[in-house]
Structure formats: C-alpha cells, structure tokens
Amino acid sequence: MTGPVALKAAYVVTWAIQFGYLGYLLSRYRKVREEMKDLKRSS
Amino acid sequence: MKAVIWIFILITVALLGYGLYQALVVAPTEQTMGEVQRIFYYHVPSAWVAFTLFFVNFIASIVYLWKRSAGSDAIAVASAEVGVVFCTVVLITGPIWARPVWGIWWTWDARLTTTLVLWLIYVSYLVLRRFAAGSQTQVLSAALAIFGFVDVPIVFMAIRWFRTQHPSPVIGGGEGSGLDPTMWHAVLWNWLAFSCLALLLVVVRYRLQLMEENVEAAHAQLALQGGAR
Numbered sequence: 258m259t260g261p262v263a264l265k266a267a268y269v270v271t272w273a274i275q276f277g278y279l280g281y282l283l284s285r286y287r288k289v290r291e292e293m294k295d296l297k298r299s300s
Numbered sequence: 301m302k303a304v305i306w307i308f309i310l311i312t313v314a315l316l317g318y319g320l321y322q323a324l325v326v327a328p329t330e331q332t333m334g335e336v337q338r339i340f341y342y343h344v345p346s347a348w349v350a351f352t353l354f355f356v357n358f359i360a361s362i363v364y365l366w367k368r369s370a371g372s373d374a375i376a377v378a379s380a381e382v383g384v385v386f387c388t389v390v391l392i393t394g395p396i397w398a399r400p401v402w403g404i405w406w407t408w409d410a411r412l413t414t415t416l417v418l419w420l421i422y423v424s425y426l427v428l429r430r431f432a433a434g435s436q437t438q439v440l441s442a443a444l445a446i447f448g449f450v451d452v453p454i455v456f457m458a459i460r461w462f463r464t465q466h467p468s469p470v471i472g473g474g475e476g477s478g479l480d481p482t483m484w485h486a487v488l489w490n491w492l493a494f495s496c497l498a499l500l501l502v503v504v505r506y507r508l509q510l511m512e513e514n515v516e517a518a519h520a521q522l523a524l525q526g527g528a529r
Contacts, residue, residue: 258396258399258400259400260333260334260335260336260400261335261336263336263339263396263397263399263400264335264336264338264339266396267339267342267343267392267393267396267397268320268339268342270389270392270393270396271342271346271389271392271393274385274388274389274392275385275389275497278382278385278501279500279501279504282501282504282505282508283504285508286504286507286508286511289508289511289512289515290511292515293511293514293515293518296515296518296519296522299522300518300522
C-alpha cells in the first residue's frame with residue numbers, strides 16, 4: 258500500500274465509520290418513534 | 301430547540317469541512333513520511349475524543365452508582381458507544397498508517413496492545429448492556445466502566461513508560477518534541493470538529509436510550525394490563 262492510497266483509505270474509512278454510525282442511530286430513532294406512536298394508538 | 305440543533309449540525313459540518321481543508325491543503329507535507337503522515341490529523345483527534353468520552357462514561361457511571369438516576373445511566377451508555385466508534389477509527393487508521401511506514405500492519409507493542417484492550421473493555425460493556433437481563437445490569441455495567449477506565453491513563457502513558465514501535469509523544473513529549481504551528485492548527489481544527497460530531501452523536505444516542513426505556517416500560521405495562529384482564 259503506497260502513502261497516498263493509505264491516506265485516502267484512512268480518511269474514507271473514518272467518514273464511513275462516523276456517518277455509518279450516525280445513519281444507524283437515525284434509523285433506530287425513527288423505529289422507536291414509530292413504536293411510540295403505535296403504543297399511543299393502542300393504549 | 302430544533303433550530304439550535306440544526307445550527308449546531310451546520311457548525312459541525314462546516315468544521316469537518318474546514319478540518320479536512322486544513323489537513324489536506326494547509327498543513328505542510330512531512331519530510332520523512334510524506335503524504336501518509338496526514339493520517340495523523342484524523343488519528344490523533346479521534347483518540348483524544350475517545351478518551352474524553354470514556355472519561356464522561358467514567359463520571360456518569362460514578363454518578364449512577366451514587367444517585368441511581370436514569371439520566372446518568374443513559375449518558376454513560378451514550379458516551380461509551382460513541383467512544384467505541386472513535387476508538388474504532390483509531391484502531392483502523394493506525395494500521396493503515398503503519399503499513400507504508402513500518403512495513404507491518406500491527407505489532408504487539410504496549411501502546412497498540414493497551415488500545416486494543418481498551419476497545420475490548422468498552423465493547424464488552426456494550427455487550428453487557430445489550431444482552432444482560434435483570435435489574436442489576438446497570439449496576440454491573442457501571443462497575444465495569446469504572447474499573448475499565450483504568451486502562452485510559454495506561455494507554456496514554458504507554459509510549460512514555462515503555463519502548464514502543466509506536467512513535468514517542470509528539471505533543472507534550474518534552475524537549476525535542478513538538479509540531480510545526482500549521483500542523484498544530486490542523487490537529488486542533490479536526491479535534492474541534494470531531495468533538496462537535498461526538499457531542500451530536502452522544503445527544504442523539506442519549507435521547508434514543510431514554511425513548512427505548514420508555515417504550516420498554518410501556519410494553520411491560522400493557523402486558524400487565526393484558527394479564528390482569
């Protein structure tokens with residue numbers, strides 16, 4: 258692995274981890290909100 | 301409140317962009333390693349942010365054991381999870397940097413090994429939170445978090461106490477160490493950007509934790525009502 262390739266790989270991996278995690282949190286957030294709405298309807 | 305969050309998101313995105321510009325354009329190319337040294341501007345701030353989040357987890361765990369408040373427990377979980385995300389960045393960018401510079405991906409030196417152990421401690425904390433059942437889960441995980449934090453100062457001091465493959469401290473390493481001021485700016489801007497991103501992630505994760513606990517309590521109540529009928 259050459260220097261410039263390693264540099265690009267490191268930056269891309271960092272963004273993928275950070276924004277992948279943010280996306281995962283937002284999808285969980287949406288799911289819980291839906292569940293809360295369902296609970297309100299059923300109670 | 302929503303407007304404040306959106307402004308904060310915009311500031312974070314702008315800081316991430318400016319940090320990237322500082323790291324790739326403004327900071328000078330290091331003489332020995334060349335372009336690959338720019339990984340430093342993501343690797344080091346990620347480590348600082350992870351350590352800070354593990355410290356927050358440590359304090360929140362102490363507060364939980366003392367006051368047994370749901371808020372401090374939610375802060376502990378949120379900071380541990382986001383801390384693991386940043387520690388993962390450190391553990392992946394490190395070997396990517398090491399390969400062209402050292403000729404190897406990994407070596408079992410004190411700094412690398414203690415960092416891997418740190419990551420494993422907080423992953424086990426999250427596994428415990430996720431899969432353990434019963435009323436003592438929060439107490440046990442808080443105790444694990446307090447003892448687990450002992451590894452953070454060990455990771456920090458590893459390159460000072462032992463001879464390691466990992467370079468000696470460049471920042472705060474005493475005489476002969478130090479950074480070019482332009483390199484300093486790139487480190488600090490990225491540290492600020494990652495800190496804002498981490499804060500944002502912790503807030504979202506904290507709210508999610510409280511919401512999930514409310515949903516779980518509502519399900520339990522519904523089950524009880526169903527059983528009573």
